[in-house]
Amino acid sequence: MRLLLAAVLAIPLGLDLYMPVSEDNPITPEKIELGRRLFHDRRLSRDQSISCASCHDPERAFSDARPVAVGVFGRQGNRNVPAIINRGYGRAFFWDGHVDNLEEQVVQPIQNPKEMDMTLAEVSARVGLAPDEIANALASYVRSILSGASPFDRFVYGDRDALTAEEQLGLQVFRGKGNCTSCHVGPNFTDEKLHNTGVAWRDGELLDPGRFAVTNKREDQGAFKTPSLREIERTAPYMHDGSLDTLEEVVEFYNRGGNRNPYLDSDLRRLHLTAEEKKTLVAFLRSLSGDIREGVQGLWRPLNNP
Numbered sequence: 525m526r527l528l529l530a531a532v533l534a535i536p537l538g539l540d541l542y543m544p545v546s547e548d549n550p551i552t553p554e555k556i557e558l559g560r561r562l563f564h565d566r567r568l569s570r571d572q573s574i575s576c577a578s579c580h581d582p583e584r585a586f587s588d589a590r591p592v593a594v595g596v597f598g599r600q601g602n603r604n605v606p607a608i609i610n611r612g613y614g615r616a617f618f619w620d621g622h623v624d625n626l627e628e629q630v631v632q633p634i635q636n637p638k639e640m641d642m643t644l645a646e647v648s649a650r651v652g653l654a655p656d657e658i659a660n661a662l663a664s665y666v667r668s669i670l671s672g673a674s675p676f677d678r679f680v681y682g683d684r685d686a687l688t689a690e691e692q693l694g695l696q697v698f699r700g701k702g703n704c705t706s707c708h709v710g711p712n713f714t715d716e717k718l719h720n721t722g723v724a725w726r727d728g729e730l731l732d733p734g735r736f737a738v739t740n741k742r743e744d745q746g747a748f749k750t751p752s753l754r755e756i757e758r759t760a761p762y763m764h765d766g767s768l769d770t771l772e773e774v775v776e777f778y779n780r781g782g783n784r785n786p787y788l789d790s791d792l793r794r795l796h797l798t799a800e801e802k803k804t805l806v807a808f809l810r811s812l813s814g815d816i817r818e819g820v821q822g823l824w825r826p827l828n829n830p
């Protein structure tokens with residue numbers, strides 16, 4: 525797949541980053557608009573009860589409040605709905621990273637029996653579009669969902685007052701003693717790689733194979749993709765299984781060095797954070813909430829001028 529690079533999408537949000545876009549599916553306003561309509565279209569689900577937006581709620585940074593996803597006929601999945609913001613920059617999709625591009629990604633929930641439970645042919649007949657038009661439009665819309673212009677971004681761009689003193693201390697813990705940046709790195713706070721933090725391991729038992737289902741390598745048991753931390757305050761509960769309810773619980777989890785298991789990532793260890801350091805770290809994480817833009821409407825407006 526040849527890639528075109530789209531920078532213009534994100535410039536209004538101050539994200540100085542090129543977005544990889546397939547040469548077969550260049551971004552156009554028409555496709556984004558069509559994708560937006562499909563994203564909210566319940567005909568994509570078997571009983572016409574849910575759309576993409578039912579799980580990826582725009583009010584919650586395109587995630588939801590449940591621990592795990594609930595699809596058609598109340599069918600429960602086993603994983604937490606990820607926030608889909610700035611995913612146009614992504615290199616690995618799904619918690620186990622089994623897909624590497626958005627065109628392939630967006631048609632999987634349609635066909636997943638626990639999510640929308642349709643075939644592409646059925647959806648195609650219902651909405652009167654070819655399957656690749658559906659995939660291209662949905663992928664283009666997902667690329668248009670962007671978050672930026674957070675207090676953290678303004679701080680990085682030189683506004684030293686954009687973060688409070690507490691948040692700045694939290695940033696130091698994030699980069700230093702907390703060692704968070706060994707995985708949550710770059711403008712979107714993810715290395716797009718898979719790591720075993722032990723969330724899937726309880727008392728030596730593996731509850732979700734994670735990456736192992738893709739690679740069949742023993743050391744990948746319980747490895748999951750590093751999620752972005754942008755808008756993290758709006759996307760509780762946390763982790764691939766929604767097992768942690770608050771950011772305080774997440775910080776406690778890392779403070780104890782994750783969950784013990786035979787393949788724990790070597791970047792995790794006991795952190796010995798003080799109560800004060802934990803508080804500042806949570807305050808810093810909250811500073812990653814910014815301005816969310818989606819669709820053609822949001823694309824061309826200048827930073828800080830809504």
Ligand code: HEC
Pocket residue numbers: 563568574575576577578579580593594595596601603604605606607608611614616617618619620629630631633634638639640662666
């Ligand atoms: C029933 C709830 C549900 C519906 C409906 C749903 N999703 Fe998802 N979505 C999820 C869950 C859960 C995951 C993570 C699944 C996994 O990794 O195993 C996910 C993952 C994704 C991802 C990957 C995010 C990442 O960073 O890895 C994208 C993009 C996405 N969905 C877009 C869509 C689109 C587009 C639609 C509509 C065609 C849709 N979803 C419908 C629950 C849902």
Ligand code: HEC
Pocket residue numbers: 607698702703704705706707708718719720721722723724747748749750751752753756759761762763764765774775778779789791792805
């Ligand atoms: C070894 C890599 C690694 C390090 C170091 C790391 N993380 Fe993570 N982080 C991950 C992975 C992988 C996940 C998803 C784990 C899962 O669900 O099984 C995650 C999940 C999270 C989540 C939940 C995100 C969501 O959408 O559910 C938060 C919040 C978080 N990390 C914050 C931090 C903080 C704060 C630190 C530093 C104290 C840190 N992480 C250190 C890899 C890492």
